[in-house]
Every structure is written in C-alpha cells, then in structure tokens.
Amino acid sequence: MTKKTALFLNMQILSDYLDDRFSDYMFYRNKDPMKLEDVRLFQGQQEIYEQYVYVVTPEYLEQIMETSCCMILVGKTDIPIHSIHPQSSVIYISREENPFHILELVQDVFSRFRRWTGQLNQLLVNHATLYDYCAVSDEIFQNPMYILDASNNALVRTSYVSGMMRMSVDPDTGRLLLSAERRNLHSHTKEFLETYNTRKAHYWTPEWNKHRDIYINIFDDDQRYQGRILINELQSSIKPSQLKLLEYFSVYISEAFRFLRKEDHKAKNPFVVLLSHILFRQLDAHSDTWEQLEQKGWHQEGRYLAASAPLAPLDSSYTRSICLSVMENINDSVAFFQDEKLYVVCHLPETVLDPAPYYALLHEIGLKNSVHFGASDQFYNLIRLPEYEKQACYGRKYGMEREPDRYCHPFSRIALTYMLTHATGSLPMNVVCSSALRTLKKIDREKNTDYYHTLETYIKADCQPVLAAKALFLHRGTLTYRLKKIQAFTSLDLEDSDTILYLNLSLRIYELYQ
Numbered sequence: 001m002t003k004k005t006a007l008f009l010n011m012q013i014l015s016d017y018l019d020d021r022f023s024d025y026m027f028y029r030n031k032d033p034m035k036l037e038d039v040r041l042f043q044g045q046q047e048i049y050e051q052y053v054y055v056v057t058p059e060y061l062e063q064i065m066e067t068s069c070c071m072i073l074v075g076k077t078d079i080p081i082h083s084i085h086p087q088s089s090v091i092y093i094s095r096e097e098n099p100f101h102i103l104e105l106v107q108d109v110f111s112r113f114r115r116w117t118g119q120l121n122q123l124l125v126n127h128a129t130l131y132d133y134c135a136v137s138d139e140i141f142q143n144p145m146y147i148l149d150a151s152n153n154a155l156v157r158t159s160y161v162s163g164m165m166r167m168s169v170d171p172d173t174g175r176l177l178l179s180a181e182r183r184n185l186h187s188h189t190k191e192f193l194e195t196y197n198t199r200k201a202h203y204w205t206p207e208w209n210k211h212r213d214i215y216i217n218i219f220d221d222d223q224r225y226q227g228r229i230l231i232n233e234l235q236s237s238i239k240p241s242q243l244k245l246l247e248y249f250s251v252y253i254s255e256a257f258r259f260l261r262k263e264d265h266k267a268k269n270p271f272v273v274l275l276s277h278i279l280f281r282q283l284d285a286h287s288d289t290w291e292q293l294e295q296k297g298w299h300q301e302g303r304y305l306a307a308s309a310p311l312a313p314l315d316s317s318y319t320r321s322i323c324l325s326v327m328e329n330i331n332d333s334v335a336f337f338q339d340e341k342l343y344v345v346c347h348l349p350e351t352v353l354d355p356a357p358y359y360a361l362l363h364e365i366g367l368k369n370s371v372h373f374g375a376s377d378q379f380y381n382l383i384r385l386p387e388y389e390k391q392a393c394y395g396r397k398y399g400m401e402r403e404p405d406r407y408c409h410p411f412s413r414i415a416l417t418y419m420l421t422h423a424t425g426s427l428p429m430n431v432v433c434s435s436a437l438r439t440l441k442k443i444d445r446e447k448n449t450d451y452y453h454t455l456e457t458y459i460k461a462d463c464q465p466v467l468a469a470k471a472l473f474l475h476r477g478t479l480t481y482r483l484k485k486i487q488a489f490t491s492l493d494l495e496d497s498d499t500i501l502y503l504n505l506s507l508r509i510y511e512l513y514q
Contacts, residue, residue, distance in 0.1 A: 005124065007117045007248055009036040009110065011070050011089035014053065016239035017109045018091065026092040028084060032070050034244060039106040041099060042071070055103045072106065074099050116140055120252050127259050130156045133252055140249075141242060146230040147253060153321065155227070155260075196225055201243040201250075214238055216250045218257055226257050271296065272336040275345055278385050297332075298347055298382065305355050306376040306388045307344040307362055307408070309396065311337065322369050330361050342371070345385065348378055359408045366407025372400055375410045394418055420509050429513055433506035436490035443489060451489070454482045459504050463494070 014036075015027045035051055042054035042064055053070045058077035068085040073092045084090055093102065119136040130147045134156050137145070147156040195204060201216040212233040218226045229250055231238065274293060276282075290300055311319050319342055323335035332347040346358055355378045362373045374396025376388035391411045398417050399409025411418070424432040440452040454472060458479070461467040469479040483494060493499050 005117070005121055005251060007113055008034045008051075009113060010034045010241070010244070011036070011053065011091060013113075013241040013244065014072070014106060014109060015091055016241040017112075018105065019239075021105065022093050024094070026094065028079070028081060028090040028092065030084060030086050030089045032087055032089045036070065038110055039072075039103060041103050053106065055099050055106065057099055072102060074102050112139075120249075124252055124255055128256070130253065130256050130260065131158075133249075133256055134158045137249060140245060141231050142236045143238065144232045144234055146232075147227065148230055149227045150225055201246040203238075203243075212238060214243060214246060216246050218250060218254050220254075220258070226254075229253055271334060275334055275343075275385070276336070276338060278382060279343065279389060281386055293382070300382050301380060302382065303348040303350065303352075303378055303380055304382055304385070304388075305346040305348055305358055305378050306385060306392050307346070307373045308389055308392050309342045309366070309371045309373045310340060311342050311371065312340070322365070322371060325365050325369065326362075329365060330358065343389065344373070355410075359410050363406060363408035371407065372396055373408045374399065375408055377410070377412055416508070417512060420505065420512050423505065423509060429509060433509055434503055436492050437503070437506055437510070439490055440486065451482060451486050454479070455486055455503070456507055458483065458494075459500065459507060463500060 011027070011032050012029065015025075015029075018025065036053050037051045038053075040049075040052045040054050042048075042056045042060050044060055044063060048054070048064070048067045048069050050069050053072060054064060056064050056071045056073050058073070058075045061073065061077060061079075064071060065080065065083050068088050070088050071090050073079065073090055074097050076094055076096070079090065079092060116136065116139075120133065123132050123136070134145050134147065135158070138158055145156070145158045146154045149155055189207070191207070195202070195215065196217065198217060199219075201214055204213045204215055205211075206213065209232075213230055214233075215228050215230045217228045220226050229246060231242070231246070293300070311322075319337040322342060323337060326335035326344055327333055330344075330346055332349070333344060335342065335344045337343070344362070348355065348358070355375075359375055362375055365371070366373050374392040374394070376391040376395065379388045395409045395411035395414055398414040398421070399406065402414065402417065403409070430438065437452065437455075440455060443449060444452050454468075457471050458465075458468040461471060465476055465479055469476045472479065474482075486492065487494060492503070
C-alpha cells in the first residue's frame with residue numbers, strides 16, 4: 001500500500017459511524033487531521049501516539065488532556081473544553097458504558113475501512129473496471145453513485161431509485177447516455193458551470209432536483225477535466241465525513257480513468273473502421289473490406305446516402321449520444337465521430353425510391369440536438385462515399401445560408417445554387433453574365449425606366465406574356481411595347497431558347513451574389 005492510497009481516519013469519520021449507536025453523544029470538533037490509524041484503551045500508560053484515538057474513562061481524563069491525542073470519553077464528567085488541543089477532537093458519551101464495548105465498536109469501524117482500502121488496492125493492481133470500484137464502495141456511501149464522463153454521461157450507476165433521470169444505453173460501450181435535451185437543460189447554467197472548477201469534494205443541490213448531491217471532479221495529469229464522482233442523497237443522509245472519503249476514493253477513480261482512456265483508444269467498432277477506410281480512401285488493395293461489408297448486407301453496388309456535421313471535439317460523449325440517436329431512429333445506418341466531424345452512412349432498401357423520409361429523420365434528430373446535417377443524394381456504389389460526403393458538406397454550407405432554420409440540408413435543394421456559384425469559374429461575374437442585362441441597368445439609371453425588371457419578370461414567368469403582365473400590373477400591350485424596346489436596345493432574340501436560358505442563368509447568378 002502506497003502513501004497515496006493509504007487511508008487514515010479522523011474523528012469526524014468515527015463520529016458519523018458511531019451516530020447510529022449513540023444519538024445523544026457530544027462531539028467537540030477541532031481541526032484534527034486525517035491521521036488516525038487505530039484505537040486503544042487508555043489506562044494511564046506513559047507512551048501516547050498521536051496516530052491513535054484513545055477510549056478514556058473520567059478517572060484518566062486529567063492525565064490524557066495534557067497530550068494532543070484524540071479521545072472518546074465514556075462516562076459522566078465535566079470536560080474542560082478550553083483545554084482541548086486545537087489538533088484534537090473529543091467524542092463524549094455521557095452515559096455509563098463499558099469502555100471495552102466502545103473499543104470494539106471503534107475497532108469495527110477501523111476494520112471496515114481497512115477492508116475497503118484492501119479491496120480498492122487489489123482492484124487497482126488488477127486494473128479493475130469502474131463498476132468494480134463502485135461495487136465495493138456501496139457500503140461506505142450508502143447512496144446511488146454515478147461515475148460521470150466529461151459530458152455528464154454515466155459510465156457507471158450503482159443503483160436506480162424511483163425519480164432518478166432516465167438514460168439510454170450505448171450498445172457498443174454499455175455506457176449510459178444522458179439525453180441531449182436534458183444535458184442542454186442544465187449544463188449551461190452559471191451555477192452548474194462553476195462546479196467544474198472545484199478541486200475538493202463539495203455539496204451540490206441542483207435546481208432541477210429536490211435532493212442534495214456530493215461530488216468531486218477528476219482531472220488528468222495535465223489538469224484537464226475528465227469527469228466526476230456524483231452521489232445522490234436518496235437512500236440515507238449524506239454524512240459530513242463522506243466528503244473526505246470521497247476525496248480518498250477519487251484517487252482510485254482517477255487511476256481507473258487513466259486505464260479506461262488507454263482501453264478506449266484501443267477499442268474501435270470494426271464496422272466503423274471499414275467505413276472510415278472507405279471514406280478516407282485508405283483501402284488496401286488486398287483488403288477483405290468488401291467481404292466483411294457483404295456479411296453485414298452492405299453490398300458494394302447497394303443504395304446509400306451520406307450525411308455529415310462538424311462538431312466540437314471537446315464533448316465526445318455528446319457526439320456519441322447523437323450517433324446513438326441516429327442509429328436508433330434510422331434503420332440500417334452507421335454514425336461515427338472522427339476528426340471533429342460526425343459522419344452518417346445510411347443503407348437504403350431497394351423498396352425505398354425517395355430518400356425524403358431519411359432527410360426528415362435527420363432533420364428531427366438535428367433539431368433535438370441543435371446539429372445541422374448536410375445530406376447527399378442517394379448513390380449506388382459505396383466506393384463513391386468520399387464524393388457524396390463532400391456533396392453533403394456543400395449541402396450544409398449553402399443550405400444553412402438559405403434556410404438556417406432547417407437541420408437537414410439535402411444537396412438536391414441547393415444543387416442549382418452550387419452550380420451557379422461555380423459557373424463563372426475564374427472570370428468575374430460581370431464578364432460571364434449577359435452584357436444585355438448591364439445595358440438595360442444603365443438605360444434604367446439614365447432614363448428612369450424599368451426595362452431590367454420587365455425582362456426579369458418576363459423570364460421568370462417562363463416567357464408567358466399574360467403571366468408577366470399580371471405580375472407587373474401592366475396591360476399586355478404595354479408589356480409587348482417594352483419587350484420590343486428591349487430587343488431594339490440589346491439585339492436579344494427572345495424567341496431563342498438558348499438566349500432565354502442564358503438570360504435566366506445570368507439573372508440567377510446576379511441574385512445569388514447580391
């Protein structure tokens with residue numbers, strides 16, 4: 001047992017564990033440190049050790065008060081309170097009790113904590129799971145205990161009591177995932193954010209709960225927040241000494257976190273690895289990737305849809321909960337997080353010809369989690385996944401500009417915008433678009449006419465004079481007169497389909513850049 005993992009008690013701990021037996025005792029609490037190793041009966045002996053607590057009867061009180069040791073005083077007497085050493089505390093049981101009986105009770109308390117320490121150290125040597133650490137600690141804390149990761153998802157929950165929050169289970173890791181709605185409800189309040197800065201064990205009464213908690217944060221060697229131990233006061237009252245015990249327990253959980261990070265780094269879903277290799281074009285020429293995908297029913301020539309969303313890397317469990325939400329709601333889909341980005345690949349059945357229901361599901365998931373997805377068109381060869389994931393990225397980029405209130409942006413909705421954005425190539429917009437439009441704008445400025453708007457409305461009305469005249473609030477004859485003037489100024493052939501298409505595209509490009 002190292003110094004770091006050795007547990008020494010103080011009088012507050014002994015007082016809390018004697019409380020059930022002696023509810024009428026007095027406790028004179030001073031700043032006695034965590035240094036007590038065992039208990040002894042004081043019978044006037046000369047050698048006194050500060051690492052022991054002594055069971056004392058009134059006849060020896062005056063003699064032991066000269067020392068700085070802690071004591072449990074048994075029997076009626078007057079205690080000279082002002083003479084108690086500032087580093088010592090006294091538990092005073094004022095009724096007549098057999099001091100040997102008190103000695104046995106306190107020895108049992110020390111034995112309980114030695115047993116707990118031994119179990120924790122054995123688990124530490126064996127690189128045990130977080131659940132194992134919590135299981136041997138239930139007797140000490142006597143309340144439901146959580147081990148939370150950096151995103152407040154429960155890696156372990158020792159028991160469930162009616163009224164506690166519900167969590168979904170990650171099928172890959174077995175972790176409990178707090179819903180994004182619940183996480184967003186409380187994780188951004190000022191009071192909650194302040195709890196991340198504490199280094200010792202603290203009480204905490206969340207505004208969304210009626211019970212108290214105690215918690216302690218876990219940091220790695222670089223002082224980065226890793227998670228916390230959280231204990232709900234639901235089955236028995238939290239004792240003051242449990243704050244110190246929680247700080248002691250956190251040493252083991254910190255070590256378990258360190259081992260867990262190593263294991264998490266090694267553990268990867270093989271199916272995700274395969275799709276990742278396809279996505280980032282890392283396939284080996286001799287790879288058996290396609291054979292493994294075929295076993296999943298994902299044939300190379302099947303029908304697929306890709307989606308993606310950039311996410312901050314600081315909240316991996318948050319992204320994990322979104323991945324789980326995608327896979328729970330969209331049949332035969334895989335979602336994973338890599339390089340600060342969330343990727344989704346959906347395998348579409350042959351019976352589904354329109355991907356609109358998939359877009360609707362992604363929109364719903366994005367809305368609940370405040371995530372904007374870009375989505376590709378459906379495609380028929382999984383080897384083309386990188387191209388269509390890129391298409392999904394453009395869907396999100398241009399879709400958010402046009403429809404910021406939507407949470408799934410299919411590329412098909414912005415395909416024309418994408419084409420027009422890239423239509424001018426390296427030439428300036430004014431050089432590529434129809435010069436006739438610039439001529440009409442110049443005439444309108446000089447003569448205060450409305451030829452540009454007239455031609456624009458005519459083109460958008462599919463060159464139908466009746467619809468265009470109605471939209472302009474003009475008589476049809478007036479519209480015909482204006483169109484003849486436009487042709488005279490520009491030499492445009494408004495009967496030629498290519499001319500109309502060129503004008504239409506030019507007008508759209510002007511609108512886009514405006």
